[in-house]
Amino acid sequence: MTPAAKPPLDRTEPGAPGALLVIVSGPSGVGKDSVIGEIRRVPRDPDYHYVVTCTTRPRRSYEIDDVHYHFLSEAEFMRLRDEGELLEANEVHGNWYGTPRADVRDALRQGHDVILKIDVQGAAVVKQKVPEALLIFLVPPSLEDLFGRLQARATESADELDIRQRNAALELARQSDYDHVVVNETGQIERTARRIHDIITREKAANPDRRTRV
Numbered sequence: 001m002t003p004a005a006k007p008p009l010d011r012t013e014p015g016a017p018g019a020l021l022v023i024v025s026g027p028s029g030v031g032k033d034s035v036i037g038e039i040r041r042v043p044r045d046p047d048y049h050y051v052v053t054c055t056t057r058p059r060r061s062y063e064i065d066d067v068h069y070h071f072l073s074e075a076e077f078m079r080l081r082d083e084g085e086l087l088e089a090n091e092v093h094g095n096w097y098g099t100p101r102a103d104v105r106d107a108l109r110q111g112h113d114v115i116l117k118i119d120v121q122g123a124a125v126v127k128q129k130v131p132e133a134l135l136i137f138l139v140p141p142s143l144e145d146l147f148g149r150l151q152a153r154a155t156e157s158a159d160e161l162d163i164r165q166r167n168a169a170l171e172l173a174r175q176s177d178y179d180h181v182v183v184n185e186t187g188q189i190e191r192t193a194r195r196i197h198d199i200i201t202r203e204k205a206a207n208p209d210r211r212t213r214v
Contacts, residue, residue, distance in 0.1 A: 014212060018210060020204060021113075024117050024118070024196070025117075025138070029150035035138065036050065039197060051103050052070055052100070054100060057071070078096075080098065085100065120174050136196055
């Protein structure tokens with residue numbers, strides 16, 4: 001039996017007034033996951049909605065499918081991309097990453113601020129498609145500090161680590177493309193999370209009627 005064709009994605013209806021799409025970016029090792037995890041620890045009403053990214057990257061031993069990422073085969077990923085189901089799709093460090101469009105759109109319509117962790121390439125694509133998006137860039141205290149974090153986590157091979165270190169220097173040069181830059185000081189995760197929440201709160205207060213179209 002041939003499955004019924006999916007209806008086209010509706011990109012005309014905007015999100016609820018004031019609901020924000022917040023992009024959190026930064027180089028590998030800067031602490032994006034830890035900071036977002038700290039933001040999630042504090043309940044809010046309505047709570048933030050956290051988007052789970054799709055990737056073709058192999059799952060690490062501690063990662064849970066559909067929690068840390070939606071782990072997909074390359075064929076599955078490309079099907080979603082070709083059908084317009086991804087808000088953005090980029091190849092990073094030899095693997096594909098993409099944002100499920102429907103997840104973002106539905107949360108915005110329900111009045112939730114959406115937080116999306118994404119790489120520099122993807123952030124640029126989303127900003128072009130969704131000019132209302134708020135872009136926040138996490139930076140380390142120094143490159144030396146960042147390289148130390150990458151080496152300490154020991155999740156990449158020597159070649160992969162070298163690529164991430166070289167890419168990090170290039171990505172840090174892109175911070176002027178963002179609305180806000182936040183330094184994630186070592187051992188100050190709570191303070192960094194609080195600063196991001198304060199930025200979102202101020203942005204919402206300044207633009208209570210803004211409606212985001214995805």
